[in-house]
Amino acid sequence: xxxxxxxxxxxxxxxxxxxxxxxxxxxxxxxxxxxxxxxxxxxxxxxxxxxxxxxxxxxxxxxxxxxxxxxxxxxxxxxxxxxxxxxxxxxxxxxxxxxxxxxxxxxxxxxxxxxxxxxxxxxxxxxxxxxxxxxxxxxxxxxxxxxxxxxxxxxxxxxxxxxxxxxxxxxxxxxxxxxxxxxxxxxxxxxxxxxxxxxxxxxxxxxxxxxxxxxxxxxxxxxxxxxxxxxxxxxxxxxxxxx
Amino acid sequence: xxxxxxxxxxxxxxxxxxxxxxxxxxxxxxxxxxxxxxxxxxxxxxxxxxxxxxxxxxxxxxxxxxxxxxxxxxxxxxxxxxxxxxxxxxxxxxxxxxxxxxxxxxxxxxxxxxxxxxxxxxxxxxxxxxxxxxxxxxxxxxxxxxxxxxxxxxxxxxxxxxxxxxxxxxxxxxxxxxxxxxxx
Numbered sequence: 001x002x003x004x005x006x007x008x009x010x011x012x013x014x015x016x017x018x019x020x021x022x023x024x025x026x027x028x029x030x031x032x033x034x035x036x037x038x039x040x041x042x043x044x045x046x047x048x049x050x051x052x053x054x055x056x057x058x059x060x061x062x063x064x065x066x067x068x069x070x071x072x073x074x075x076x077x078x079x080x081x082x083x084x085x086x087x088x089x090x091x092x093x094x095x096x097x098x099x100x101x102x103x104x105x106x107x108x109x110x111x112x113x114x115x116x117x118x119x120x121x122x123x124x125x126x127x128x129x130x131x132x133x134x135x136x137x138x139x140x141x142x143x144x145x146x147x148x149x150x151x152x153x154x155x156x157x158x159x160x161x162x163x164x165x166x167x168x169x170x171x172x173x174x175x176x177x178x179x180x181x182x183x184x185x186x187x188x189x190x191x192x193x194x195x196x197x198x199x200x201x202x203x204x205x206x207x208x209x210x211x212x213x214x215x216x217x218x219x220x221x222x223x224x225x226x227x228x229x230x231x232x233x234x235x236x237x238x239x240x241x242x243x
Numbered sequence: 244x245x246x247x248x249x250x251x252x253x254x255x256x257x258x259x260x261x262x263x264x265x266x267x268x269x270x271x272x273x274x275x276x277x278x279x280x281x282x283x284x285x286x287x288x289x290x291x292x293x294x295x296x297x298x299x300x301x302x303x304x305x306x307x308x309x310x311x312x313x314x315x316x317x318x319x320x321x322x323x324x325x326x327x328x329x330x331x332x333x334x335x336x337x338x339x340x341x342x343x344x345x346x347x348x349x350x351x352x353x354x355x356x357x358x359x360x361x362x363x364x365x366x367x368x369x370x371x372x373x374x375x376x377x378x379x380x381x382x383x384x385x386x387x388x389x390x391x392x393x394x395x396x397x398x399x400x401x402x403x404x405x406x407x408x409x410x411x412x413x414x415x416x417x418x419x420x421x422x423x424x425x426x427x
Binding site: 018019021040048049060 | 260261264268269270272273274276282286289290293294297309310312313316317365367368370371378379381382384385386413416
C-alpha cells in the first residue's frame with residue numbers, strides 16, 4: 001500500500017516537473033518570438049493567404065450551419081413526440097381534474113345515448129302502433145299491451161279493421177265513419193255501459209273475451225280481444241288519429 | 244432558443260479565429276519560413292496550422308494569452324519540421340544517438356527534480372536546443388493536457404510516433420537534468 005502511495009506521489013512530482021519544464025518552454029517560445037519582432041514585422045503576408053483564410057472561414061461557417069441544421073432536423077421527431085406527449089398529458093389532466101370539462105364531455109356521451117334511446121322508441125311505435133294504411137285519415141291505438149304489435153288491416157265496405165297480435169292472440173280494432181250496426185253475441189255475457197273520453201260505450205265480457213264498443217261524434221269503434229278490462233279501456237282512451 | 248445560442252456560439256468562435264489569424268499570421272509565417280526557408284511552403288504550413296487549430300478552438304480559450312500563441316507556434320513549428328524532414332530525408336537532431344548514455348530508469352528522482360525546479364527554464368532551453376520537438380511534445384502532453392490522439396492529429400504524426408517522441412523526450416530531459424544543463 002505504501003509502495004503504491006510512494007509511486008503515486010513520485011508520479012505526481014514528476015508530472016509537476018514536466019509541467020514546470022513545459023511552462024519554461026512556453027516562456028522561451030514567447031521570448032524567442034519577442035526577440036525576433038523586428039523580423040516578424042517585416043514579414044510580408046501574401047494576399048493569397050488572406051484570401052485563403054476568408055474562403056476557409058466561409059466554408060467553415062457553411063459546414064457548421066449544415067451540421068447544426070442536420071442536428072436540429074434529427075431532433076424534430078423527438079420534439080414532436082414530446083409535444084404530443086405533453087398535450088396528451090395536459091388534456092387528460094384537465095379532463096379528469098376540472099369538473100366543468102368532465103361534465104361536458106360525459107354529457108356528450110350521455111346525450112348521444114339518450115338520442116339513441118328516443119329514436120329506438122319512435123321506431124317501435126311506428127312498427128307496432130301506427131299501421132301503414134293507404135288511407136288519408138284513420139284512428140289507431142297509440143297504446144298497446146306488452147308484446148302486441150301491428151299485424152295487418154282490412155277494409156270491408158268502409159269499415160277499417162286493424163289487427164294487432166302478440167304472436168298467439170289477436171286484438172281487433174274496428175272503426176267506421178257514420179252509423180253501423182254491430183251484431184254482438186251477448187249470451188251469458190256481462191254487459192255494462194262505460195264512458196270513453198266522455199263518449200258513451202258498452203263493455204261486453206264473455207269468459208276471457210272482451211269487446212268494447214263506443215262512438216264519438218263521427219265514428220263508431222270496437223276493440224275485441226282476450227285481455228284484462230283495464231288494458232282494453234286504456235287502449236281505447238289512448239286512441240289517436242293519423243293525419 | 245438553442246438554435247439562437249448555437250448561432251451566437253458559432254459567431255464567437257468565428258470572430259476568435261479571425262482575431263487569432265490577424266494577431267499571429269506574421270509570427271507563424273516567420274516561424275515556418277525560418278525552418279523551411281521557403282515562403283510558399285511556409286504559407287501552406289500556416290494554413291494547415293489554422294485548419295488544425297480551428298478544431299481545437301473553444302469558447303473558453305483566450306486568444307491573446309501567451310499560452311495560446313505558444314500552442315499555435317508549436318503546431319506550425321512541428322508541421323514545418325515534418326516537411327523539412329520529408330524534404331531533406333533526415334531528422335533534425337538525432338537524439339537517438341544519445342540513447343546509450345541514458346540511464347535505465349525513465350523516471351527522475353523526485354528530490355533531484357525539486358532541487359532543480361528553479362533552473363527549469365534553463366533545462367527547457369537546453370532540451371529545446373537538443374530537440375525542439377521533444378520539448379514541444381512534453382508541453383502538449385503536460386501543459387495543454389492533450390491526449391496522444393489529439394497530439395497526433397494536431398502535429399500530423401502517428402500515435403506511435405507520439406508515444407516514441409514522449410518517451411525519448413523524457414529520457415533526453417533526464418540526461419539534461421543529470422548533467423545540470425550541461426548536456427555536452
